[in-house]
Each structure stands twice: as structure tokens, then as C-alpha cells.
Amino acid sequence: DAGVIQSPRHEVTEMGQEVTLRCKPISGHNSLFWYRQTMMRGLELLIYFNNNVPIDDSGMPEDRFSAKMPNASFSTLKIQPSEPRDSAVYFCASSLGTSGRGGQETQYFGPGTRLLVL
Amino acid sequence: SQQGEEDPQALSIQEGENATMNCSYKTSINNLQWYRQNSGRGLVHLILIRSNEREKHSGRLRVTLDTSKKSSSLLITASRAADTASYFCATGRDYGQNFVFGPGTRLSVLP
Numbered sequence: 001d002a003g004v005i006q007s008p009r010h011e012v013t014e015m016g017q018e019v020t021l022r023c024k025p026i027s028g029h030n031s032l033f034w035y036r037q038t039m040m041r042g043l044e045l046l047i048y049f050n051n052n053v054p055i056d057d058s059g060m061p062e063d064r065f066s067a068k069m070p071n072a073s074f075s076t077l078k079i080q081p082s083e084p085r086d087s088a089v090y091f092c093a094s095s096l097g098t099s100g101r102g103g104q105e106t107q108y109f110g111p112g113t114r115l116l117v118l
Numbered sequence: 119s120q121q122g123e124e125d126p127q128a129l130s131i132q133e134g135e136n137a138t139m140n141c142s143y144k145t146s147i148n149n150l151q152w153y154r155q156n157s158g159r160g161l162v163h164l165i166l167i168r169s170n171e172r173e174k175h176s177g178r179l180r181v182t183l184d185t186s187k188k189s190s191s192l193l194i195t196a197s198r199a200a201d202t203a204s205y206f207c208a209t210g211r212d213y214g215q216n217f218v219f220g221p222g223t224r225l226s227v228l229p
Contacts, residue, residue, distance in 0.1 A: 042219070042221045042222065043161075043206065043219045043222075045218065045219075091160055091161070093160075093161075106151065106166060107161070108163070109160030109161045109162070110160055111159065112159070112160050
């Protein structure tokens with residue numbers, strides 16, 4: 001299995017630009033998570049989906065952030081417009097839920113996207 | 119939220135020694151998981167222990183759970199330089215509620 005795939009691995013952009021991060025979860029997994037990691041705030045859950053439906057987006061910092069999961073094999077996290085404080089490593093993770101709305105099972109993380117907003 | 123809180127924040131030991139990290143949480147849980155993160159990489163799942171279990175082993179890892187004290191410990195025996203990483207606990211409560219990662223313990227194993 002290829003594991004969780006994220007692209008790009010690195011992104012450098014200028015303030016005000018739109019940034020789109022992509023994630024392909026492990027085939028067969030039904031939950032997908034987006035995290036942001038910084039030295040100051042640690043690992044923060046931004047949003048998670050179960051069966052392509054957003055379950056909890058309370059961690060999304062503000063309206064500049066949006067996430068979609070059009071199908072079981074693809075998700076995007078978009079920041080528009082980007083700001084320097086969005087600089088962080090963004091991780092996508094997936095899991096296989098056995099019941100309920102998921103979120104409890106072992107999560108498999110992608111390698112992350114390192115974002116730098118100048 | 120039921121955030122786990124790891125202790126200590128940083129730990130430095132010699133190769134061959136045992137390393138113990140602790141995790142405390144606030145509410146009742148269904149399970150508790152430990153993850154490892156090597157520098158610049160994603161988190162890797164190490165072990166899951168359910169609320170009705172008290173101890174679990176996986177290779178050189180030993181995890182204990184004390185639900186009465188709302189705490190867990192991760193023991194790495196005979197540590198190696200390759201164990202140098204950050205270790206996170208994550209607690210899960212009810213289905214439909216995601217679990218939350220603590221700030222982590224940074225372990226340095228010196229050769």
C-alpha cells in the first residue's frame with residue numbers, strides 16, 4: 001500500500017496567494033483528517049471527514065480555510081488568501097472506522113506539506 | 119476536549135537505558151493511543167490501549183493505562199539512538215468525537 005499521499009511536499013508562496021493542499025487517503029479508509037503543526041501550537045486538528053462528509057470543522061481557524069472531499073480517494077485543503085501566520089506543516093491522515101462516525105481508530109499520517117507564506 | 123498531556127516535555131537518556139513518558143487526560147475515554155514522530159516526518163502509530171485494558175506490550179514498548187488516575191505511561195526498554203523522536207498520546211472518547219493529541223515528549227537517546 002502506498003500510504004497516505006500528500007502534495008505538494010513543499011510550498012512557498014507570497015501573502016495573499018491561494019494555496020491548495022492535496023491528499024489521497026489509504027484505499028478503503030473512510031475517515032480523513034487535516035492537521036496543522038507549528039512549534040507554538042503543536043498539532044492541531046483542523047477538520048475531519050467520515051464517508052466524505054465533514055464531521056467536525058471546529059478547528060478551521062477562519063473563513064480563509066476551506067476543505068473538500070469530493071470522493072473517497074481525494075481531499076483538498078485551501079487557504080485563500082494566505083497569510084504568513086499560516087506557515088506550518090500540514091498533515092493529512094486517514095483511518096478505517098468500524099462503527100459510528102469514526103475519529104477513534106488508528107490514524108495513518110501522510111508525510112506532510114511544509115508551507116511557507118512570505 | 120479530552121486532550122492528553124504528556125510529561126516530561128523533553129527527556130534525554132543514554133543508549134541502552136529505559137525511557138518512560140506519561141500522559142494525563144481529563145475525561146473518560148474509550149481508548150488511548152501513542153504515536154511517534156521523527157523530525158520532519160508524519161506521525162506513526164505505535165500502540166492502542168482500550169479503556170478496559172491495563173497493560174499492553176509491543177516489542178520494546180510497554181503501555182499501561184490507569185483509568186482511575188486518568189493516566190497512561192509509555193515505557194521504551196533498551197533504548198536506541200533510532201528511538202530519538204517526539205512521542206504523542208491521543209485520547210478518544212465517544213464514537214463521533216475525534217481524539218486530540220497532546221503537545222508531546224521529545225526524547226533524545228544519546229549514543
